Amino acid sequence: MTVERIVRTVAETSLEVREGLAGRRGYEDEENPSGEKQLAADLWADELFEERLLDIESVAAYASEERSGVVEAERTSNGDGRYHVAVDPLDGSSNLRTNNAMGVLLGVYDSPLPARGRDLVASAYVLFGPLTTMVVAVDGSVTEYVLERDGKSVEMRTVTEELTLPDEPTVYGFGGRVPDWPAGFENYAREIETELKLRYGGAMIADVNQVLTYGGVFAYPGLESRPEGKLRLQFEGNPVAHIVETAGGRSSDGERSLLDVTPERIHQRVPVHVGNTRLIDRLEATLGN
Numbered sequence: 001m002t003v004e005r006i007v008r009t010v011a012e013t014s015l016e017v018r019e020g021l022a023g024r025r026g027y028e029d030e031e032n033p034s035g036e037k038q039l040a041a042d043l044w045a046d047e048l049f050e051e052r053l054l055d056i057e058s059v060a061a062y063a064s065e066e067r068s069g070v071v072e073a074e075r076t077s078n079g080d081g082r083y084h085v086a087v088d089p090l091d092g093s094s095n096l097r098t099n100n101a102m103g104v105l106l107g108v109y110d111s112p113l114p115a116r117g118r119d120l121v122a123s124a125y126v127l128f129g130p131l132t133t134m135v136v137a138v139d140g141s142v143t144e145y146v147l148e149r150d151g152k153s154v155e156m157r158t159v160t161e162e163l164t165l166p167d168e169p170t171v172y173g174f175g176g177r178v179p180d181w182p183a184g185f186e187n188y189a190r191e192i193e194t195e196l197k198l199r200y201g202g203a204m205i206a207d208v209n210q211v212l213t214y215g216g217v218f219a220y221p222g223l224e225s226r227p228e229g230k231l232r233l234q235f236e237g238n239p240v241a242h243i244v245e246t247a248g249g250r251s252s253d254g255e256r257s258l259l260d261v262t263p264e265r266i267h268q269r270v271p272v273h274v275g276n277t278r279l280i281d282r283l284e285a286t287l288g289n
């Protein structure tokens, strides 16, 4: 029930965020803790999620990509404060200027942050495409919803129950500049590109949604210039790994499930590879050579 409330709050707030993007496409002077420029929309969405999520009694703490520390809930007696939520308030926010797909990522952990992916009790993303959809992994199954505003309330209409990755993979999307890929990953990419179609749009959740829908593999690998890759474990790696694994696929940092990576810092980066099990098995075998 409480996890449901967290998911519903993110659904409602995400629609509000989507509706407020138009006037917030410019860059601010600030940088986030990962050293990236922040849009007005990044900061605004972060504040909305902080306010709405910390208002829920069972939420003990809020962390996001856009702020350095974890914000603890102030309450002392009401609520059990079991859940620690990590949010990427806008994933793929550089797509806002070009009006391409982007959205919101949520991880609900039952352990203080930074936490292991195995401590996730639910994860979700909201995708702002031609429709607003939400994919939620909880209690061992993945559900896809369409979010629609109905007056003041938001309807979460179920479109796919028990979502699983298709057996026959079709698409791939790999981030990072090609000359910056380590030799092992490049060898893998050269094989995959002869088998699957390229779909890469620069917003992880949109690219992962292609993989969930058509089957395939998404990766933002470790790079020569940055072996830890670009994506963040708490806000991006763990939640998508939890969703893809719950949908019957696999995740990997190159050696092990992302859900088993030891969390050391809240903004820690990690190489991300997710998709059909046999494609991730092959990736690990190729990288291991």
Ligand SMILES: O=P(O)(O)OC[C@H]1O[C@](O)(COP(=O)(O)O)[C@@H](O)[C@@H]1O
Pocket: 036, 065, 088, 090, 091, 092, 093, 094, 175, 176, 202, 203, 204, 205, 220, 230
């Ligand atoms: O511009 P690049 O290097 O392709 O990076 C794209 C990746 O960066 C991200 O946009 C990072 O997310 P943020 O927008 O939350 O910083 C991912 O969504 C995406 O996979």
Ligand SMILES: [Mg+2]
Pocket: 088, 090, 091, 092, 204, 236
């Ligand atoms: Mg992101």
Ligand SMILES: [Mg+2]
Pocket: 065, 088, 089, 090, 091, 092, 093
């Ligand atoms: Mg972001």
